[in-house]
Amino acid sequence: MKYIPLPKSLYIRNREKLKEKFPPKSIAVFNSNDIMPTNADGTMRFRQNNDLFYLSGIDQEESILVICPDFPDPNLREVLFLRETNEHIAIWEGHKYTKEEAFAVSGIENIQWVANFDNVLNSLMALSEHVFLNANEHLRAAVVVETRDARFIKSCKERYPLHQFNRIAPLMHQLRAVKEKEEIDQMQIACDITEKGFRRILSFVKPGVTEYEIEAEFIHEFIRNRSKGFAYEPIIAAGGNACVLHYIENKEVCKDGDLILLDVGAEYGNYNADMTRTIPVSGRFTKRQREVYDAVIRVKKGASDILRPGISIQEYHKEVGLMMQSELLGLGLIDQTDIKNQDPKWPAFKKYFMHGTSHHLGMDVHDVGTMHEPISAGMVFTVEPGIYIPEEGLGIRLENNIVILEEGYFDLMRNIPIDPEEIEGLMN
Template sequence: MKPNSLAVFNSNDIYPISADSTMPFEQHRDIFYLSGVDQEESVLVLFPDCPKEKHREILFLKETNEHIAIWEGEKLTKEKAFETSGIKTVYWLHDMEKVMFEIMTQCDTVYINTNEHYRASVETETREDRFTKWLKAKYPAHTVAKSNPILQRLRSVKDPIEIDLIQQACNVTEKGFKRVLNFVKPGVWEYNIEAEFMHEFLNNRSKGFAYTPIVASGNNANVLHYIENNQQCKAGDLILMDVGAEYANYSSDMTRTIPVSGRFSERQKAVYNAVNRVKNEATKMLVPGTDWAAYHVEVGKLMTSELLGLGLLDKADVQNENPDWPAYKKYFMHGTSHHMGLDTHDYGILTEPMQANMVFTVEPGIYIPDDSFGIRLEDDVVIQENGEPYNLMRNIPIEADEIEELMNS
């Protein structure tokens, strides 16, 4: 942060559905990351150069009372907030304007928290947006800076505690997947499979799916963001399952593709093994210093080679390809890796080199609508200071022969 500046971070709203219905509360990951506070109507202020030492870190919380405790459950008291966050100065929210006036007279720059994630597409006005509007109107002479680039760099490199929590999320996902391997057979419905995952996740102290699950049988797998999960699984088809458990607000992100009947056809297995080879070779490239864009070019070369081997492309397709949309993109049209952590598509500046302790997915796929199947395989890995990345999903079955053996045991 610049000298003599402060930064403000807001909780998310509880979002309405209609009438008195609301969506389950999900904390804004930035205030959670910085404070551990997982409660609505909370505000964190950081002011490292504040002349009054007690105002260098401040938490503002919604005042709790016995009535709230009875109807909604206990909220953070000032003492509990200190235990959670380590922040000694805790005020109730109704004192915020008065305290903010004092500290705003002592600072020159205010860091506001905007969403600059490369996938962000937000139409809702957030609590953070409303606060920023109020702040800029009330204090127009202050310089405004943005905290997001700082947070992108901080959050993309994981602390050992964070890696442990992501590992826990992956372990819960593993239990769900092993349960499903024993459950799937011709005639089950995609939503039955989703329910099996959910049962296992909730039973293992997860709140549920880290993102909307994809359970795509047959040709549904060729729709990349298929989430209806309402079709029957037929003998001879494959099921692409892109699911992951959350744990303590941290995500896991797994994809496996399994045969409904417990055995791959020869063609399905050939394509499956090609995808798995690309995943294994791509994983080796995730080392400190790797450039994200250059990495994807190299993965494209691996995939091109496999598609030639499968007869899906010929040499003429490759020689005549459009460099902006290479030939392999006909069968593999999405990226291979994204940051993962508190958000499934986590923070990270993609134009900066990869660093140790970043967590990435590796998820190549081949999609063949003419054959009514698509195959994607995905693991979550931690970049190491030296050597190949550490696979957090190393215990989740992935080899075609192992999948068949487990489904038929």
Template sequence: MSKHRQIVHDPEIYRARRQKLLDQLGGAPLLLRAAPTQLRNGDVQYSYRQDSNFYYLTGFEEPESVLLAIPELNGRKKSHRTILFVRPKNKEREIWDGARCGTRGAIKDFGAHESYPIEELSERFQALSQDWNQLAHGLGADPQFDAELLGHFSKRFSGRPRRNQGIPQIIDPRPALHAMRCKKDAHEVEIMQVAADITAEGHITAMAVAEPGMYEFELQAEMEAAFRHGGSPRNGYDSILASGNNANTLHYIENKRRMRSGDLVLIDAGAEFGHYSADVTRTFPVNGTFTEAQKAVYSAVLRVQKKCARALKPGMSYKRWTELAARELCKELLGLGALRGRADTAFKKHSYRDFYMHGLGHYLGMDVHDCGAYETPEGKPITFEPGMVLTIEPGLYFATNNKKAPKELRGIGVRIEDNYLVTKDGNRNLTEAIPKEIRDVEALCQGRG
């Protein structure tokens, strides 16, 4: 039975975001293009997913769209005029591709003050921008669109009457926009919790149905069916289902091996909901019971994750936080017999990199590796603030061909990952519903959960 989960679409949310961004851009109008459609092969297109920046500021999901937000003063109050260029209604195309919002819908449902067919963009933009000396636009994302834009402004030199105006100053809105997106508001947190809950349903399903003899792709199908039943239209990224030694390939996505008794299976997968993604990893025994060697590695990773979670709070720097994980993993690797000597020496020499090759975590939001800076423009590490959402995902990997790994650990790969919201007093685990204690994992895998 599927769950009916819906997002309440409120144009005021997007209007407020646009205004907040414009207030930081020094009076420059904002120009933003929707994500283009992409051919996969032949005449088959990839499934469309809106550009995250565009959706964040409009809530509009259709391709071939452009946002133009022009600052205005309403008395003493700052406001702006929103113009959306969209695909016009087209009865024949809608028979093939589905309903279009059209220009009326852009005004009625998405809060635009004006809306025009996308075919009129060139002519109308030329007229609107004639006297602008600034424009906020992210150059480089779409070279063809950039060239068209510069072509518009180059006409200033050949128009009548000639005003000897140069190309407007182009201001990049992305630093300010990404800083906004990095700190989630209450509306975003609510959506991300739904994405986390759906993801939990999928991971719990996978643990409950996994058994020796299944193929990784069969387990993937069970998990992703739970995502769809939960109301997620798509994954946040390609699912990783890595059994046995495949878990030691960090971004393994072939998912075609037949799982055996005695294997661990590492699943790194997240459902997307409302254009926000979860990102969770769980590692569990296919037959329901950890071996002693697997249990030792798993427990080591879990201890490090818990310690790093306790450290995630406002004021903690990203650099100190990631170093904490590496130092703690060095201690665990010494206990497992994978390293020798002192933990401090192993940390300084990066000896742990033979078994831990990635970072501790990353921002999470509309993109699975979400936007946001890890350093200030001066090169100093950022400190965490309330509203940030991050993953915590330590791991240990002992590939079968890693001669530095103890023999009894070779073939074992473990990662444990959850999604944390930084709060005023510390943090909140959005994905805590997914079991990760050994006793709870085994109980679920054995049908006792």
């Protein structure tokens, strides 16, 4: 991997936090993700299962982590199974973890080859009652292919039908939502790399460049700073394209007088940044563009101030909606009659601001965490209000990533230019 690994103490601590949530005589099994096929003999790039990575730091395919805290033999309470390498694999695919290297990364002392997994699992299951297995339970997940986890759940239930099976996902969501310092440090690096990419394009953009050329400038800067690349498919949306929330074609020419909405983030060490900026192609905002930009930045600041411990995401979004309603009134986009006649399930402001303001951020861009329980210190959120006016060919979104503190917040993107006058100065 390109990135510098985090210390094994983090993964040891993460495993201890999980064990505290188990009832007696529990066992949990975590599988790595599959390498997914494309066409012919092609495959996608491997991306480790985030839960396995969170608990071990192991970033390699065909890995299995088993945690069985109450097993009589202490040597079998944590076992990591790895793909055994050979000369052929080394020549065709490159180096794989040795047992010594895997211990140095994970802090797990008992490292075995995957070929031993079934025999060891059988011994552990004989003295276990509660079996915790993993699945993708993200609220927005649309899983249409059978995963390695799904195959294992099926085979495990067939092999051990009398055990009590449990979901590990709710426990992992609770743990992963609150970041450790080392994780925040890794996210800061991802944000810093994103800043470098943004500053690069500020001196590059001018009328006549294409959206895909801007995308190329970002990926160049990201990879040269140890990132795998984009944390998600980048949105480089000039003019009216900015009113398409998930526009990813990035194929149009940027024209004089238009704005470009840039929703781009770098990945670093399996942690993500998620930035949005909106800049003028010509290097200068028009009067109308500046009015809308200033409205969005006011909502962003107000939203950041109220995203605090104790509030729920649902309550937070209602408060931000009222802020946006006030700004849209000021811009003349809605009036009091619109508000009086609005559908409470789809308020008038939703015509111009139709998405949520914040989501959890971490190893997943839309990271796991609670959507209904109170927010806690240590969580990391995006703050990304926007105003989209298709009839004016104008879309503006601004987004930073913040860490929730006991009092206030810490902005991981505090150094990325957002003030419109600073952006104009850098572009000119």
